[in-house]
Amino acid sequence: MMKEHIDEIPEIIQRDGVVSFKIFMFYGSHGLHGRSADQNSFLMIPEGERYDLAHFEFVMRGIQAAREKFPELADDISLGLHCETAEIMTAYTKMVEESGEYSGLEAYHHSRPPHSEGLAVSIASYLAHETGLPNINLLHLSGKKAMEAAVRMKVAFPHVNFRREVTIGHLLADIHTASGIGGKVNPPLRPREDVEALWEYLIAGEIDWVVSDHACCKDEQKFGEPRDDVFVAKSGFGGAEYLLAGMVTEGRKRGVSYQRISELTASNPASRFGLHSKGEIAPGKDADIALLEEGEPWIVRAEDSLSTQGHTPFEGFELTARVTDTFVRGNHVFTDGNVHGDPKGEYLFRPTHTK
Numbered sequence: 001m002m003k004e005h006i007d008e009i010p011e012i013i014q015r016d017g018v019v020s021f022k023i024f025m026f027y028g029s030h031g032l033h034g035r036s037a038d039q040n041s042f043l044m045i046p047e048g049e050r051y052d053l054a055h056f057e058f059v060m061r062g063i064q065a066a067r068e069k070f071p072e073l074a075d076d077i078s079l080g081l082h083c084e085t086a087e088i089m090t091a092y093t094k095m096v097e098e099s100g101e102y103s104g105l106e107a108y109h110h111s112r113p114p115h116s117e118g119l120a121v122s123i124a125s126y127l128a129h130e131t132g133l134p135n136i137n138l139l140h141l142s143g144k145k146a147m148e149a150a151v152r153m154k155v156a157f158p159h160v161n162f163r164r165e166v167t168i169g170h171l172l173a174d175i176h177t178a179s180g181i182g183g184k185v186n187p188p189l190r191p192r193e194d195v196e197a198l199w200e201y202l203i204a205g206e207i208d209w210v211v212s213d214h215a216c217c218k219d220e221q222k223f224g225e226p227r228d229d230v231f232v233a234k235s236g237f238g239g240a241e242y243l244l245a246g247m248v249t250e251g252r253k254r255g256v257s258y259q260r261i262s263e264l265t266a267s268n269p270a271s272r273f274g275l276h277s278k279g280e281i282a283p284g285k286d287a288d289i290a291l292l293e294e295g296e297p298w299i300v301r302a303e304d305s306l307s308t309q310g311h312t313p314f315e316g317f318e319l320t321a322r323v324t325d326t327f328v329r330g331n332h333v334f335t336d337g338n339v340h341g342d343p344k345g346e347y348l349f350r351p352t353h354t355k
C-alpha cells in the first residue's frame with residue numbers, strides 16, 4: 001500500500017517465503033465495501049502518498065527487480081491484480097444509488113459495471129508490458145467483458161505470461177439465483193449471460209484456474225443497517241466447501257473432464273504459486289486428496305454447513321457431487337460429514353519443493 005512496502009519485497013520473498021503479490025486496483029478513491037472514502041485515512045497511507053496507477057507501476061517495477069535479484073526464484077514470483085477501476089465505480093455507484101432503479105445484487109452489479117473490469121485488465125496488462133514484469137495473474141474475472149479484455153491482452157502482449165482466474169461463486173451464481181445480498185462480492189456477481197460466458201471461456205481453455213475465493217464473513221459482520229441495503233453490507237463469502245462439488249456438478253453437465261477439473265482446481269494454481277509439493281497425485285508429492293461422490297443430488301443449506309458463516313449465496317442450489325473424504329498430507333481429516341483430529345495445517349514457505 002505504501003512506498004516503503006515496495007522496498008520490503010525482497011525480504012518478504014527471502015525471509016517469509018512469500019512469492020505472490022496482489023494489487024487491489026480499485027482502492028484508489030473507493031472504499032472496500034462500495035462507498036467512496038477519504039483515500040489516505042481509509043488506506044492508512046501517509047500524507048503525500050497516493051495509491052494510484054503510478055503506485056501500481058512502482059509495485060510492478062519492485063517485483064520485477066526482485067525477480068532479477070533472485071533468478072532461481074523468478075519463475076515462481078508473480079503478481080495478481082484485482083481488476084476494477086475506481087473512477088468508473090465511484091461514478092456508477094453514485095448514479096445507481098441516486099436513481100434507486102435497482103436493488104440488491106442487481107444494483108451492486110450496475111454500480112461496479114463490467115467495463116470497469118475490462119478497463120482495469122487493459123491498464124494492468126499495459127503496465128506489465130511497460131515494466132517488463134511477465135508473471136501476471138488476472139484474478140477473479142467476473143464475466144464476458146473482463147474475459148474479452150483479458151484475451152485481447154494476451155494477443156496484444158504475447159511476451160506477458162498471463163494467467164486468468166475465475167471463482168466458483170461467479171461460475172455457480174448470478175444476480176438473480178444467489179440467495180439475497182449475502183452474495184455481495186468484489187467484483188460483483190453478474191447476470192446469467194456472464195456466468196454462461198465464463199463457462200464458454202473455461203471450455204475453450206482460456207481460464208487457468210478456479211478458486212474458492214474463500215472470504216468467510218459471519219452474519220453479524222456481513223449485513224449492515226438496514227439489512228437489505230447492499231451498499232452497507234460487507235463483501236465476500238465462503239466458498240471452499242463448494243469448490244469441488246460445484247465444479248464437478250456444473251462442469252460435468254457441460255462436458256468438462258475430471259482431468260481438466262483437477263488441473264483447474266489443483267495442479268495449475270500449485271505450479272504458478274510455487275507449491276511444487278502439491279497439485280498432483282505422484283510419488284514425492286504431498287498426499288492432499290479429496291474423494292468425491294457423484295450422482296446423489298443434495299441441496300445446499302447453510303445450516304448443514306460446518307462453516308461458522310451461517311449463510312450462503314448458494315442456499316437452495318442443487319448439487320450432484322459431494323466431497324466425502326479429505327486427506328491433508330496423508331492425514332484423514334474429514335469423513336462422514338465431520339472434521340476429525342487436530343488441525344494439520346502448516347506454514348508453507350514457497351517455493352516448496354518435492355522431497
Ligand SMILES: [Zn+2]
Nearest residue numbers: 082139140186
Ligand atoms: Zn480481489
